[in-house]
Structures are given as structure tokens and as C-alpha cells.
Amino acid sequence: MSAAPEEPGPAPAERLPGAAVTDGHPTTLDDVILRVEQISKRFGAVEALRGVDMHLNRGEVLGLVGDNGAGKSTLVKILSGFQRPDSGRIFVEGRDVQFHSVKDARAAGIETVYQDLALVPQLTVYENLFLNREITGLGRVGVLSRRRMRSLAKRYLDDIKVHVPDVDAEVEMLSGGQRQAIAVARATRLNAKILLLDEPLAAMGAKESALIMDLVKDLSARGVSMIVIDHNYAHLFALCDRLNIVQQGKVTVDIRVADTSIEEMTELMVTAFRRQLLAGQAQLDA
Amino acid sequence: MLRWVIRQREATVIAITILTIIYFALRSSALFTVDNIIATMQYVAPFIVIGAGEVLMLVLAEIDLSAGQVYLTAPWFVYWFWSWGVPVGWAILIALALSAVIGLVNGLITVWLRVPSLIVTLAMTFLLYGLVLVGSSYTQEQMTWTKGTPPVAPTQTPPCHGYPLPASCLHAPSWSHPSPYFYYSNLLGIGSWATILWALVVLAMIWFLLKHTRFGVHVTATGGNILAAAESGIPVARVKIWCFMIISTVSGLIGILDLIRLGSMDPGDYGLNIVLPPIVAAVIGGTALTGGRATVLGTLIGALFLGILEDGLSLTGVSANWFFLLEGIIIIIAMVLNGQLNRLAVRFRR
Numbered sequence: 001m002s003a004a005p006e007e008p009g010p011a012p013a014e015r016l017p018g019a020a021v022t023d024g025h026p027t028t029l030d031d032v033i034l035r036v037e038q039i040s041k042r043f044g045a046v047e048a049l050r051g052v053d054m055h056l057n058r059g060e061v062l063g064l065v066g067d068n069g070a071g072k073s074t075l076v077k078i079l080s081g082f083q084r085p086d087s088g089r090i091f092v093e094g095r096d097v098q099f100h101s102v103k104d105a106r107a108a109g110i111e112t113v114y115q116d117l118a119l120v121p122q123l124t125v126y127e128n129l130f131l132n133r134e135i136t137g138l139g140r141v142g143v144l145s146r147r148r149m150r151s152l153a154k155r156y157l158d159d160i161k162v163h164v165p166d167v168d169a170e171v172e173m174l175s176g177g178q179r180q181a182i183a184v185a186r187a188t189r190l191n192a193k194i195l196l197l198d199e200p201l202a203a204m205g206a207k208e209s210a211l212i213m214d215l216v217k218d219l220s221a222r223g224v225s226m227i228v229i230d231h232n233y234a235h236l237f238a239l240c241d242r243l244n245i246v247q248q249g250k251v252t253v254d255i256r257v258a259d260t261s262i263e264e265m266t267e268l269m270v271t272a273f274r275r276q277l278l279a280g281q282a283q284l285d286a
Numbered sequence: 287m288l289r290w291v292i293r294q295r296e297a298t299v300i301a302i303t304i305l306t307i308i309y310f311a312l313r314s315s316a317l318f319t320v321d322n323i324i325a326t327m328q329y330v331a332p333f334i335v336i337g338a339g340e341v342l343m344l345v346l347a348e349i350d351l352s353a354g355q356v357y358l359t360a361p362w363f364v365y366w367f368w369s370w371g372v373p374v375g376w377a378i379l380i381a382l383a384l385s386a387v388i389g390l391v392n393g394l395i396t397v398w399l400r401v402p403s404l405i406v407t408l409a410m411t412f413l414l415y416g417l418v419l420v421g422s423s424y425t426q427e428q429m430t431w432t433k434g435t436p437p438v439a440p441t442q443t444p445p446c447h448g449y450p451l452p453a454s455c456l457h458a459p460s461w462s463h464p465s466p467y468f469y470y471s472n473l474l475g476i477g478s479w480a481t482i483l484w485a486l487v488v489l490a491m492i493w494f495l496l497k498h499t500r501f502g503v504h505v506t507a508t509g510g511n512i513l514a515a516a517e518s519g520i521p522v523a524r525v526k527i528w529c530f531m532i533i534s535t536v537s538g539l540i541g542i543l544d545l546i547r548l549g550s551m552d553p554g555d556y557g558l559n560i561v562l563p564p565i566v567a568a569v570i571g572g573t574a575l576t577g578g579r580a581t582v583l584g585t586l587i588g589a590l591f592l593g594i595l596e597d598g599l600s601l602t603g604v605s606a607n608w609f610f611l612l613e614g615i616i617i618i619i620a621m622v623l624n625g626q627l628n629r630l631a632v633r634f635r636r
Binding site: 102103114118119120121122123127131132134136142143144 | 498499500501502503504506507509510511514515517518519520578579
């Protein structure tokens with residue numbers, strides 16, 4: 001954490017596309033697991049993204065902040081393969097990749113964990129962990145070997161220190177935090193190198209938040225890189241190494257958590273919001 | 287403990303069924319005679335098979351109202367093809383294939399054109415009912431065929447508008463002079479236990495499919511959280527279409543078995559009358575209408591319960607007019623009990 005503070009402001013726009021991105025300290029290309037260059041996306045008349053530059057270092061937790069409609073979720077949808085950008089490039093571990101589907105993104109090692117969409121409440125913990133990757137015996141008949149799935153699930157959850165009462169419990173019976181942990185565990189079990197977490201702490205009590213934060217830190221220490229979307233600065237400051245503010249379809253601020261404070265971030269957002277208002281006013285006046 | 291409470295869903299209907307059996311056994315000595323048991327089980331067999339199929343539908347939060355009409359139409363297909371000179375065995379296979387195609391159409395319209403399955407299969411019921419009426423030139427007068435009727439050459443236009451048996455094949459039903467029909471009837475249905483055994487086999491297969499195969503997990507996942515299922519790469523559309531085809535095929539099968547057992551069927555029979563009791567059986571057995579939660583065993587018990595209720599009421603001399611009234615009341619009581627136990631289960635979780 002010996003990085004010099006970066007000037008807050010629309011720094012990414014000053015970067016040369018294709019150049020190794022720095023966030024205060026020099027990074028080699030190998031350290032950057034995901035790099036996004038000049039991603040644009042338009043929905044009819046709405047320009048959701050207008051040239052986003054962003055990067056993610058290996059083992060890093062990056063927070064994405066921004067108002068609703070700023071383009072965060074569009075960016076995440078593009079990274080997870082749900083949508084295709086109109087222009088721009090995505091590099092995973094230095095490789096130029098194009099995602100035509102969620103499958104492509106997954107093959108590149110990017111998994112998205114959605115709050116409640118990820119799990120089937122009526123299935124057990126281990127069935128969810130192995131969803132569509134079930135272990136079957138008896139060749140091609142597709143008969144489940146539940147015993148193997150159960151023991152593998154147990155071992156894996158112990159390994160990443162996720163504690164659930166019983167892998168045989170239906171997910172419906174678990175708390176929100178436990179469900180989120182299972183969803184994350186499933187994504188990482190599938191060898192995801194990059195996790196996209198959409199509001200992982202929404203609607204969670206203190207105890208449950210702690211559970212997820214520990215998991216995120218543990219995974220990050222194991223070299224899993226993560227992008228977290230959240231509105232709550234307290235969460236983001238607890239989870240993330242670095243924050244990017246997304247405004248009007250661009251990354252306008254790129255700053256390390258160690259170099260800033262919640263107050264400063266709030267101030268940055270408000271300033272940007274004012275600037276936006278003034279610009280809008282100017283447009284109206286003109 | 288948790289599992290025990292969840293199992294209560296089935297326990298409720300098992301308890302109610304046992305109480306019903308005890309009540310009727312005390313009221314009537316005829317309940318436990320072999321003849322009565324066979325008659326009741328034969329009556330219940332289509333409930334079991336169609337109910338097991340409906341479990342697949344309900345897990346997916348879909349419903350197939352056309353299964354009852356498929357049950358009535360498949361025998362018609364057999365008769366039709368047979369009367370055109372197709373050997374009975376092939377006619378049965380073609381009828382099963384056509385039943386599967388009906389399921390395929392239901393599934394495709396539901397999944398691709400996004401018409402609710404309730405409406406699609408209701409329309410399919412009308413369509414098939416109309417097809418049978420038109421195809422059989424149904425008039426108010428109809429003939430029933432008994433097993434002793436003289437044979438009709440397969441190529442001749444049958445002299446009646448019902449569903450006569452492939453009667454020529456009924457000739458000389460013995461192992462020494464086996465006609466093709468004799469084989470099928472013995473294999474498929476004329477032995478008095480046959481439809482029951484077939485029903486239990488189909489039930490066991492659907493239970494195994496749902497509980498012990500990848501496909502079953504995918505069905506539950508699709509019904510429980512279709513977004514999660516699709517997101518994990520499960521081909522949810524294909525899973526649904528397969529289930530539509532399975533229920534349609536097994537309904538056709540049990541219909542054909544009943545044709546073989548009964549010897550005749552009435553084209554005026556209406557499929558909705560047949561499909562609703564199995565759905566009730568599935569639901570009082572503990573299968574949720576909202577998807578994701580199913581019990582095949584509960585469906586079996588639910589079907590037995592409905593059969594015993596009707597049988598017991600008629601044995602004890604209760605007027606048939608009372609049947610529906612009592613059935614309605616008892617179903618409501620069973621469902622209320624299920625709901626209460628659910629709430630209890632939720633409380634136990636916390």
C-alpha cells in the first residue's frame with residue numbers, strides 16, 4: 001500500500017488506450033487480470049456507456065460506485081456476457097476476448113453472482129453447488145451419485161470456511177448471508193478467476209455481512225479478483241482495495257481505498273453531481 | 287427434525303387416508319375383498335399415472351389440462367389405425383407417438399410462444415375432444431362392444447361409432463392359438479392387476495426420474511428458479527418440453543391400457559373430468575402449485591385416497607350425489623391442514 005494518491009477527477013480519459021494501466025503504482029500486464037478499453041454501449045437514444053476504461057488487478061477487490069443509471073450494471077452485464085458492447089475491447093489476462101454469451105465469459109473465468117437469482121431455494125446446498133454440473137454414476141444414464149456430491153460439497157465449503165448447518169438443508173432454510181456465501185462458493189468452485197458481485201451485502205444483518213466479508217477477503221487472498229457493486233460506502237470501504245466511480249457512462253474517479261475516506265468519496269460524488277446539474281442547466285440555457 | 291416436519295406434508299394425507307380406510311372398513315365388510323380392491327385400484331390407476339405426470343408439470347409451475355383428453359384420445363388413435371389395417375402393436379406405438387407429439391405441441395406453444403400452459407392445454411383439450419367427436423361421427427346413440435362380439439375385418443368400416451376393440455384379434459384368446467391382440471391384452475392390460483402394475487411402474491419411473499437423475503434436478507431447478515437454472519446453463523425450454531411430452535405419453539399409455547381392459551370407450555367422455563382428480567391427488571399429496579416442490583409418493587397416496595373415498599361411499603350406500611360434496615369438503619380440510627403444517631415447518635426453521 002505504498003501507492004501515491006491519485007488525483008481524483010476524470011483520470012481515465014487521460015490514459016492512452018492499450019497502455020498498461022496504473023493506479024498509483026506501476027503494474028505489469030501480468031498483474032492486470034481484466035482490462036476494459038473504451039467500452040461503449042447505446043440503447044436507442046440512451047448512451048449507457050461512453051468509453052469506459054477500467055482495470056482489475058489479480059486478487060484485488062474493486063468497488064464500482066455510481067448513481068442508478070450511471071452505467072454500472074450495463075458494464076457488469078457486458079463483462080458477464082449478457083450484453084455485447086457496441087465498441088471497445090476487453091482483455092482477460094492480456095488476451096483480447098469477445099463475449100457472445102454468458103458461456104464465453106464463464107469460459108474466460110468470469111462469473112457473476114446475483115443476489116437472489118443464483119440459487120434454487122427448493123434444492124439442497126450441495127445440489128445448488130453442483131447445479132448443472134452434477135456428478136453422475138452409471139455412465140450416461142444420468143443417475144446422481146449424491147454421496148460423492150455431498151462429500152465434495154462438504155469438503156469444499158470447509159476449505160473456504162463457509163459454514164452451513166447441513167449440506168442436505170434446502171437453501172430456502174438458510175439465512176440471506178448463508179445463501180450469498182453458497183452462491184459465491186458455487187462461482188468459485190467453477191474455477192472463476194474474476195467474480196462480479198452485485199450488491200453482495202444488500203439486506204443483510206451485521207453478522208451475515210461479516211460472513212460475506214470474510215469470504216470475500218479469503219477468496220481475494222487466494223487470488224480471486226472481484227468487482228463489487230454497492231451503494232453503501234461502509235460496505236465498500238470494508239470490502240474493497242480500490243474504488244471506481246461511474247458517472248454518465250464513464251469511470252470518472254479511480255482511487256485506492258487506503259488513500260481516501262468515506263467523507264471524501266461522498267464529496268466527490270456530490271461535486272460530480274453538481275457539475276452534472278450545472279452542465280444540464282447550461283445545456284438548457286443554450 | 288427439519289426433514290421430519292417437512293415430511294409431514296405426506297404424513298397428513300397418509301393419516302387422512304388411513305383414517306378413511308379404517309372408517310369404511312368398520313362400516314362395510316366388502317372393503318377388503320379382493321374384487322373390491324381390484325376394482326378400486328383399476329379405477330385409481332389413471333389417477334396415479336396422470337397424477338405422477340402432473341407432478342412433473344406442477345414442479346415446473348405449469349399444468350397440463352389436456353392429459354385427460356389425451357387419455358381418451360390415444361385409444362381412439364389405436365382404434366383408428368387398427369381399422370385402417372395397421373397391426374394392433376404398431377397402432378399402439380403410433381398412438382403413443384402421437385400422444386408424445388401432442389405433448390410436444392403443448393410444450394412448444396407454452397415455451398416458445400409464451401402462452402400460459404393452462405390455456406394451451408385447455409385449448410388442446412377442446413381440440414382433441416373435437417377431433418374424437420368428428421373422427422368417430424359421434425351421435426347420441428352409441429354402441430358398446432363386449433368381448434364376445436363377432437370379429438370385424440380390420441379394413442371394414444366399423445359398424446359403430448364408439449371405440450370398439452380390435453375385435454378380430456379377440457378371437458380365440460388362448461396361449462395355444464395366440465392372436466396378436468391376445469399378446470397385447472395379456473402384456474398390457476387384460477389381467478385384472480395389469481393396469482395397476484403398469485401404473486405403479488410409471489409412478490416409480492417418474493419418481494426415479496425426478497429424485498435420482500440429473501434431469502430431475504434440472505426439472506426442480508427450472509420450476510424453483512428458472513433464472514438461476516437458465517443462468518447455470520440448464521436448457522430450461524427443453525426441460526419443460528420434455529416434461530410435456532412425458533405426461534402426454536404416459537396419459538396416452540394408461541388410456542390405451544384402459545381401452546384394452548374395458549373393451550370400449552365413449553367418444554362423449556370429456557377429458558377435464560378425468561384430469562382434475564389426478565391434479566387434486568397431486569396437490570393434496572403435497573405438491574405445490576407454485577413450482578419447485580413435488581412429492582410423487584404423496585400423489586400416489588392422494589390418488590388412493592380419492593379412490594377409497596369414492597369406493598367407500600358407494601359401499602356404505604351413500605348416494606353418489608353426496609360424493610362430490612364430501613370430496614370438496616375433505617379436499618379443503620386436507621389443504622388447510624397442509625397449509626398449517628407448512629407454517630409450523632417455517633416456525634421450526636427459525
